[in-house]
Each structure stands twice: as structure tokens, then as C-alpha cells.
Amino acid sequence: DTGVSQNPRHKITKRGQNVTFRCDPISEHNRLYWYRQTLGQGPEFLTYFQNEAQLEKSRLLSDRFSAERPKGSFSTLEIQRTEQGDSAMYLCASSSPRDLSSYNEQFFGPGTRLTVL
């Protein structure tokens, strides 16, 4: 257990439905990342937050995807009008860099596996 939790662990939904995932990072970590991993591939970056500010979004994050971190603690990732291509593992990670220009280890949550039927 890395200290990062994600809920739910599994989600099965029908195409066209909306889904929301939650990530609770390690409490003192100010940076939070979302990644997506499809079967047999490495994770791909989606977006990240520094405290409550969303600083970068991948072009993978279409307008059906939105992420928030309203109080700089937990984060939510919402997918609207889900498509079968959205089926993947959605991973959250957190870290605590000294400053914006430094980088350090990310701690990953267990992921939320989404299946869109």
C-alpha cells in the first residue's frame, strides 16, 4: 500500500453513461497525476495538478474528460458519454517536489479499471 487510494477499483458501465473516479493522494503531497493504461501498454499521461491548479492536460484528454482537485487534496476524473475505447485502467499518482522545477518519486494508487460495454 503506497498510501494513495482510488475508488472505485472496478467500474462497469454502458456506453453513453457518465462515470466519475476519485483519487486520494498521500496527504502532504501537493502534486497529483492521472494516467491511463490500456491492456498490454505502458501508462499514458492525462493531466496533473499542483495543489488545486491543473497545470497540464494531454491531448488524450478530450472534451468528454474533466478532472478537478478543488481543495488541493483529493481529485476526481469524470468521463462523460463513455465510449468503448475509454475502457482502460485509470491510475492516479502523487508526489511532493521541492519546487516546480524539481522532480521526485511518484507514488501510484491501485487504479480504477473501467469497462465500457
Next chain:
Amino acid sequence: KNEVEQSPQNLTAQEGEFITINCSYSVGISALHWLQQHPGGGIVSLFMLSSGKKKHGRLIATINIQEKHSSLHITASHPRDSAVYICAGSQGAQKLVFGQGTRLTINP
């Protein structure tokens, strides 16, 4: 072309063998990470390195900055080492760019 390339994609070995997984990366990667992912999805960070060599137990990671190449070695491999090993590069200070992963199976 991916910014981080790993080889091999799959590796099967017998218990006790010395294992090497290779990673090549492109310009713009400032640090290199080795991660371990077990079935079910959980990812654990093994090493982060920007130069030289690091060792933790039976795991050794090396990096050659000039050649933009890193290797992960496992000595005296054991079936519990079976997992997917992922190489990832820090791009700037903001995010990780991942390789495709190497699925390692160690048979008893």
C-alpha cells in the same frame, strides 16, 4: 517513435538466472525511472536515477547519459520477481513518459 523504448517485451527465465531489461530514451528526458507492476495494476517505484548506478537488494539500475540508455538487472532471480517492469522518463519536471513494459516470468 516512442520517446522511451524498452526491450525485450517479454522475457521468460529460470529461477536463479541473471536478468537484464534495457531501456533507450530520447532527448528531453531528465531522469529515468524503473517501476514494477504486478497483476491487478499496482505500480511500485523501484529506482529513479539521472546518472551512475543504484542498487537495492538484488536489483541494480544503471544509466548511461551519453548513450541515453538504462538497464535494470535482477540477480539470482526468483519466481516472486515475475511482474511487468516499466521504464519511464521524466519529461521536464512535470510528468512521466512510459515505455511499453517488459513482462518477466521466472519459472521455478
